Amino acid sequence: MTLHYRSFGFQVLAGMVIGLLLGITARSIGADAHGGLNWLATALKTIGAIFVSLLKAVVAPLIFAAIVASIANLRALDNAARLAGQTLLWFAITAALAVTIGLVIGLVVQPGVVLHGAVLPAQQPSSFGGWLDFLKGLIPGNALALTASTQVDQAGATTSLSFNILQLLVISITIGLATLKVGERAEPFLAFVRSLLAIMRAILGWIIRLTPIGSAALIGSAIATYGWDALGRLGVFAGSVYLGLTLVLLVVYPLLLLASGLKPLPFFAKAWPAIQLGFVSRSSVGTLPVTEAVTERLGVDKGYAAFAIPLASTTKMDGCASIYPSLAAIFVAGFYGIPLHAIDYLLIAFVSIVGSAATAGLTGAIVMLTLTLSTLGLPLEGAGLLLAIDPILDMGRTAVNVAGQVLVATIVAKREAMLDESAYYGDGPLTTGEAAA
Numbered sequence: 001m002t003l004h005y006r007s008f009g010f011q012v013l014a015g016m017v018i019g020l021l022l023g024i025t026a027r028s029i030g031a032d033a034h035g036g037l038n039w040l041a042t043a044l045k046t047i048g049a050i051f052v053s054l055l056k057a058v059v060a061p062l063i064f065a066a067i068v069a070s071i072a073n074l075r076a077l078d079n080a081a082r083l084a085g086q087t088l089l090w091f092a093i094t095a096a097l098a099v100t101i102g103l104v105i106g107l108v109v110q111p112g113v114v115l116h117g118a119v120l121p122a123q124q125p126s127s128f129g130g131w132l133d134f135l136k137g138l139i140p141g142n143a144l145a146l147t148a149s150t151q152v153d154q155a156g157a158t159t160s161l162s163f164n165i166l167q168l169l170v171i172s173i174t175i176g177l178a179t180l181k182v183g184e185r186a187e188p189f190l191a192f193v194r195s196l197l198a199i200m201r202a203i204l205g206w207i208i209r210l211t212p213i214g215s216a217a218l219i220g221s222a223i224a225t226y227g228w229d230a231l232g233r234l235g236v237f238a239g240s241v242y243l244g245l246t247l248v249l250l251v252v253y254p255l256l257l258l259a260s261g262l263k264p265l266p267f268f269a270k271a272w273p274a275i276q277l278g279f280v281s282r283s284s285v286g287t288l289p290v291t292e293a294v295t296e297r298l299g300v301d302k303g304y305a306a307f308a309i310p311l312a313s314t315t316k317m318d319g320c321a322s323i324y325p326s327l328a329a330i331f332v333a334g335f336y337g338i339p340l341h342a343i344d345y346l347l348i349a350f351v352s353i354v355g356s357a358a359t360a361g362l363t364g365a366i367v368m369l370t371l372t373l374s375t376l377g378l379p380l381e382g383a384g385l386l387l388a389i390d391p392i393l394d395m396g397r398t399a400v401n402v403a404g405q406v407l408v409a410t411i412v413a414k415r416e417a418m419l420d421e422s423a424y425y426g427d428g429p430l431t432t433g434e435a436a437a
Contacts, residue, residue, distance in 0.1 A: 023223025071176025112334025332382030
């Protein structure tokens with residue numbers, strides 16, 4: 001892939017390097033007069049928060065329109081049921097391979113054992129996952145999937161509204177299936193949904209153009225806030241996570257492509273803009289339009305890509321839901337000196353394969369981690385030990401998530417004779433304009 005200074009890839013890479021330098025500079029300045037973040041660290045944190053907030057602002061309408069439209073598009077596919085089944089099957093296959101790698105690395109490295117008995121700063125996770133909560137959370141409390149949360153601090157109580165992405169996914173799938181049932185009478189509604197999808201993609205395209213700035217701010221803020229101290233204390237664990245992510249991305253995925261009769265290099269060249277944006281934004285859903293665009297650029301049938309990618313962006317999480325929770329569970333068990341048995345490792349694999357919808361395409365994987373810990377009966381406080389370096393880990397996790405989403409769509413399209421191989425081996429990756437369109 002050529003990194004010309006006008007290319008999207010070069011601009012984001014430059015932003016990451018600048019962010020790293022700014023973060024180191026902010027860290028060297030030290031705290032302000034009141035012991036808080038200095039002006040540079042505050043600026044980086046604010047700009048990064050604004051960029052993430054912009055991405056989150058378009059998530060709800062984007063998911064709704066994309067899922068409903070993608071299900072409606074199944075009417076144009078002769079083998080819709082088979083395609084849906086094959087897609088879910090490959091979701092499970094790649095998740096099983098990813099969690100296996102996570103477990104093997106965890107068993108060999110034992111990242112928590114070296115810190116057993118040590119005193120580590122722990123934060124309280126803002127959310128927890130449990131099977132009962134997960135199942136109850138599937139049932140929407142209202143038609144808009146809105147949930148209210150109240151936070152009490154010294155300034156008083158503050159109530160905020162947010163979308164429950166998992167419930168929104170259920171609502172969107174239900175409405176999409178209803179449009180198939182209604183048939184032609186649903187066409188006016190589908191026309192509105194498709195228009196909404198086009199509008200939201202245009203808005204998201206404008207936000208994506210800010211990615212070089214957002215990447216500089218987010219990486220700089222992570223370095224300025226957490227520095228190398230937290231990463232140093234948890235270095236073995238962080239290294240294990242990135243080793244697992246690297247093996248999945250650069251070994252497992254290429255082998256699956258080769259087994260499907262495809263060369264890996266064209267895949268990575270074309271998928272790179274989406275993988276890169278996922279790394280910076282830490283949001284599979286926020287990356288959705290670029291992910292779908294690179295999938296189509298790889299030669300995947302447009303109708304199938306419109307179904308597979310929106311579904312994958314909310315449920316296909318090899319990084320967040322497979323590698324990370326398996327390694328984190330082994331770390332927590334080792335840190336607290338709790339032995340794990342064969343049945344525990346099987347439970348980790350089970351949770352990783354069937355519970356990934358709990359992450360719902362948002363930044364972070366704490367819900368999935370606490371779901372795994374609660375299933376194994378491990379201390380939920382263990383999740384708080386890892387929060388200090390979570391943003392750094394989440395970048396790599398999301399990049400692998402996005403790569404896996406494109407991979408599954410490509411493999412299924414190839415196996416179902418729906419892949420244009422001349423396109424797969426043809427033109428290069430997206431330009432800046434195409435990535436932001």
